[in-house]
Amino acid sequence: MTSSDTQSTPSQTAAAMKPSPARTTHLLSALTSINSRIAHTTTTHSIRKPIRLVAVSKLKPLTDIIALASPPAVNNPEDRRPHLHFGENYVQELLEKSRLLPSDLQGKIRWHFIGGLQSNKAQTLAREVRGLWAVESVDSVKKANLLDKGRGERIDSCTSKDQEGGGGGGGGSGGTEEDGQLNVFVQVNTSGEESKSGVEPKSPELLELCRHIRDQCQHLRLRGLMTIGAIARSQATTAETENEDFQCLKDTRDWVARELGLGEGQQLELSMGMSEDFEAAIRMGSDEVRVGSTIFGQRPPKAEARVLPDKDDEGNK
Secondary structure, eight states, X not given: OXXXXXXXXXXXXXXXXXXXXXXXXXXHHHHHHHHHHHHHHHHHTTOOSOOXXXXXXXXXXXXXXXHHHSOOXXXXXXXXXXXXXXEESXXXXXXXXXXXXXXXXXXXXXXXXXXXXXXXXXXXXXXXXXXXXXXXXXXXXXXXXXXXHHHHHHHHHHHHHHHTTOTTSSSOOTTSGGGSOEEEEEEBOSSOOTTSOSXXXXXXXXXXXXXXXXXXXXXXXXXXXXXXXXXXXXXXXXTTSOOHHHHHHHHHHHHHHHHHTOOTTXXXXXXXXXXXTHXXXXXXXXXXXXXXXXXXXXXXXXXXXXXXXOTXXXXXX
């Protein structure tokens, strides 16, 4: 995914990052609908904890993110609260989006990396992405170590800039959330599909990885467990049936918590549920749901996606 402003002037770039009114209205309406469905589910099932909604913006232009993070002022502010949690699947795309983000949103957007993580990109991801809030696809000690190293390098860089009086330039300022521990979720392959990444549920490997992150990675915080699950199970989920993948992740989370001796206030989160089944995931105890196409619509092929859309790009209207 590339930006379309390689030869653009600053004014042209700023214009390219301004979302169209029609597209903004569409996105805000879709987001409001999802939030309403989440609220209805929690109320109906007496769920008192807040549910984190990650808007999966992969292969969508930066203007879509800006539209949701900086909504226009309206009479009812409850309908136009900024949305700040966004999920991305590709390291290079996330790097570019975080770099081009307008200055008023730098340090506010909370990026979630939710795609398959390659070892050779883990350190760069943790070091270079400003506002990286969580990596949700950790499945090996090696990747955890590389993320820990990259996060440490970022913290050192931010500290140096602050001491030099340059905390506002690119690295962020000291004391911000991005300068602290990076949240990580361990990905669990609950469906057993070979095409899916993740550690086997209730396995020694999973327990070792969780313990290693908690005890050996000082710049990481073990936030919880994540699963993608089988599409067939997702499509078969109804209000009357339970998703096997969700039950598996919940049972696995409880097992890990017991084995690690986690006490009160140290509960691991569950990240599960997407566009087709997020309400069922919430009913099963999910703390976070990841919704993409229901908010942003159909995605273009990766080769055709643009971080900054062309002026006449229909996806930005």
